[in-house]
Amino acid sequence: MKVLEHEICIVGAGPGGVMAALFLAKAGIPSLIIDQAKFPRDKICGDALSAKCADILQKLNPEILPDFKKQDFQISSDGVNFVAPNLEVLRLKFGGSGPGNKKVGGFIAKRFDLDHYLFQWMAQEPLITVLEETPAQQFIRTADGWHIQTPDIRIETKLLLDASGAQSAFARHHAGIQKEEIHFSAGLRVYYKDVKGMDPDNFIELHFLKELLPGYFWIFPLPNGEANVGIGVRSDVVRKRRMNLKTELKKIIEEHPVISKRFEGATPIDSVRGYGLPLGSKQRKLSGDQYLLLGDAASLIDPFTGEGIGNAMISGMKAAEIILAARTKGNYHAESLAGYDAAIYRRLGKEFAISTKFLQLVRYQWLFNFIVRKANRNATLRETMGCMFESVDLRRKLKNPLFYLKLLFGRD
Ligand SMILES: Cc1cc2nc3c(=O)[nH]c(=O)nc-3n(C[C@H](O)[C@H](O)[C@H](O)COP(=O)(O)OP(=O)(O)OC[C@H]3O[C@@H](n4cnc5c(N)ncnc54)[C@H](O)[C@@H]3O)c2cc1C
Known part of the structure; x- marks a missing residue:
């Protein structure tokens, strides 16, 4: 059996792992990164990248974002259409629509392309050794780190970065992270072509249908007339309501009074496939002796929006800082790595707390309908809500009961 010695070994070359390797290289620190897949590879996802991703790429290397924007596999998306349970639509531009809005919005790109794009930037970097088709099968604790067993080689490392995603065996067996249904969602994705009535400005669509609350159905536009279509519902809700998500998705597409019309003449271009979303609604221990957990392995997905790509990237960047x-x-x-947990929750903890609260609020259909109706009639409220996607402080307003009192008794 071949033995490879590397001070730092990253398992998983998704956005979390790749960002860790690239930020480490930027600091002059070499690493080995392994992935069980051969790139390009698919990842079940909604494919929506928030402004956070753009920010991290800018921090990493100012050349990447302008180059990324030129790629024809991505489109920019600066807003969201919220569809309330009563089907009223609220159209929100990220960061508001006023002259002060100079923020970069989001993007949408199939993970097949996005991850390959980032992988290629990484592969050019001389300080990073990349091994594809190398699944980590076993992790053995040693006096001075970890041995990672793969089919053909044993990797001996002083520091293991687990970025292997939602099904991480390391997180479960060695870092004590158990799957808890109330902190985990199930998601399904299917690609379609020629869905009618797509937003003219490529806004993403979140449909809070009453049968899915607190989960939602989504349609996200993609280049070439394609769309990413899916649903996500928390696992405890799926179990309690005995939901079959595939049946729910089919029913919405084929029978929903409004949505089904948009799918007349549309064709699925792959099969419906599912994957888990470990949510950040509970704080976990993300580091320990000679290891760090990144991205989905660390349960860093936003409990309300389902956003995990940007958070995985942030964890890669923070991991590199703490390693330095x-x-x-x-x-x-x-003890030397404990600052990682603090750094992650300092950056993301507030967002997770607010999103967890949101998730409780959206259970109340009437409240959701009411806010959407009010916002549609009140430009200031609409602007404020658009800005909430950019600012945690503004989002905090939604947690405050006074906000609702003002809504209730305010003009309009
Ligand atoms: C249905 C669905 C919709 C979503 N929609 C969105 C969205 O629109 N926007 C958003 O921001 N987030 C979304 N997410 C969340 C997002 O997909 C994840 O948060 C993100 O991919 C996490 O990145 P990561 O690097 O931690 O892990 P991953 O992207 O999962 O990458 C893990 C990597 O590890 C490799 N690996 C796994 N096991 C091993 C092993 N044993 N050995 C070696 N390699 C291994 C895998 O091949 C993979 O390349 C969605 C998730 C789902 C399931």
């Missing part, structure tokens, strides 16, 4: 600091201390013991 730990290296100066000369070891990767749990």
Whole structure:
């Protein structure tokens, strides 16, 4: 059996793992990254990238974002159409629509293309060693780190970065992260061509249908007249209501009084496929002796929006920062890495808390319908809500009961 020694080994070359490798390389630190897949590879996802992703790419290397924007596999998307349970639509531009809106919005790109694009940037980097088709099968704790067993090689490392996604065996067996239904969602995705009535400005669509609450159905536009269509519902809700998500999705597409009309003449271009979303609604221990958990392996998906790509990227960047600091201390013991947990939750903890609250609120159909109706009649409220996607402080307003009192008794 061949043995490879690397001080830092990253398992998983999704957005979390790749960003860790690239930020480490930027700091002059070499790493080995392994993935069980051969790239390009698919990842079940909604494919929507928030402005957060653009921010991280800018921080990494100002050349990437302008180059990414030139790629024909992506489109920009600057807003969202919220569809309330009573089917009233609220159209919100991210960051508001006023002259002060200079923020970059989001993008949509199939993960097949996005992940391959990022993978290629990584593969050019001399400090990063990449091994594809190399599944980590076993993790053995040693006196000085971890042995990672793959079919053909044993990797001996001092620091393991687990970025292997929602089904991480390391997180479950070695980092004590158990799957809890109330902190986990099930999601389905199917690609379609020629869905009618797509937004002229490529806004994404979130349909909070009453049969799915607190989950939702989505339609996200893609280049070439394609769309990413799917549903996501929390796992405890799926079990309690005995939902069959495939049947629910089929019913919406074929029978929903409004949505089904948009699918007349549309064709699915792949099969319906599902994957899990580990949510950030519970804080976890993300580091320990000679390991860090990144992205989905660390349960960093926003509980309300389902956004996980940007958060995985943030975790890659924060991991690199903490590794740089730990290296100066000369070891990767749990105490040297504990700052990682603090850094992650300092950056994302507020968002997770607010999104968890939102999730409780959207159970009330009347409240959802009411806010959408009010916002449609009140430009200031609409602007404020558009800005909430950019600002945690504004989002916090929605947690405050006074906000609803003002809504109730305010003009309009
Ligand atoms: C249905 C659905 C819709 C979603 N929609 C969105 C959305 O629109 N926007 C958004 O921001 N987020 C969305 N998410 C969440 C997003 O997909 C994840 O948060 C994101 O992919 C996490 O990135 P990651 O790098 O942590 O893991 P992943 O992207 O899952 O990458 C993990 C990598 O590890 C590799 N790997 C796994 N096991 C091993 C092993 N044993 N050995 C070696 N390699 C291994 C895999 O091949 C993979 O390449 C959605 C998720 C789902 C399921």
